[in-house]
Amino acid sequence: GEQQAYLSAGPEYREAILFHHNHIRSNHNAPPLTWNDSAAADALKSAQRCIWQHWWPHDANEKANPKGFGQNIATTSSPYPNVTADIVDMWYKSEFVNMTQSAQWGLDNIDATLFEAVGHLTQLVWKDTTSVGCASWDCNKNMRFKDHPQGSDMDKFFVCNYYPAGNMGGQYATNVLQPKEWDVSKFRYDD
Secondary structure: OOOOOEOOOOHHHHHHHHHHHHHHHHOOOOOOOEEOHHHHHHHHHHHHOOEOOOOOOEOOOOOEOOOOOEEEEEEEOOOOOEHHHHHHHHHHHHHHHHHHHOOOOOOOOOOHHHHHHHHHHHHHHOOOOOEEEEEEEEOOOOOEEOOEOOOOOOOEEEEEEEEOOOOOOOOHHHHOOOOOOOOHHHOOOOO
16 A cells, blocks of 8 residues: 655554655665654754754754764755655665665675765664654745855755664664665665
8 A cells, every 4th residue: 555654643644654764664674663752742843944954953952863873864956855756766766876886785884975866765674673663744935054054045944853873883784784685776766
């Protein structure tokens, strides 16, 4: 059946996000994720800031990310943003090509110069991650980027927080496993 999540919240949103995360993770022998309400609440706070950057709420001592979440972010200008398309097409399929062409599978550490091109994928399939919480927010043409503080049409913001965080140095070989299926065109957001 069709498992898509548009800009929204609620049980169907959570189910679609978990479905697509877990479908992809199964291709890498990573166990399924469960929904994490705390991670989702922090993802919402991050998305509501409408600033294109990784950000987590601070604790009373001003420590950033006290809960130890990993994070993936995406933005779009589509009037009907489909967050499952972000998960499957942006974070997985496009970065899968980068990961494969650069021969990073099975290494203890990812080449630092490639991290920006594969870091969403590696967090998505990180074997030791057990839960995810996501949120979407319409920034209503108020999305701010470092180089464009006046706002942007790329105003639909999607944030996923992962626990425990992935992308830990020296742990890639045991957490980012080679795929069972190399033809990732079979992974579709409209499944």
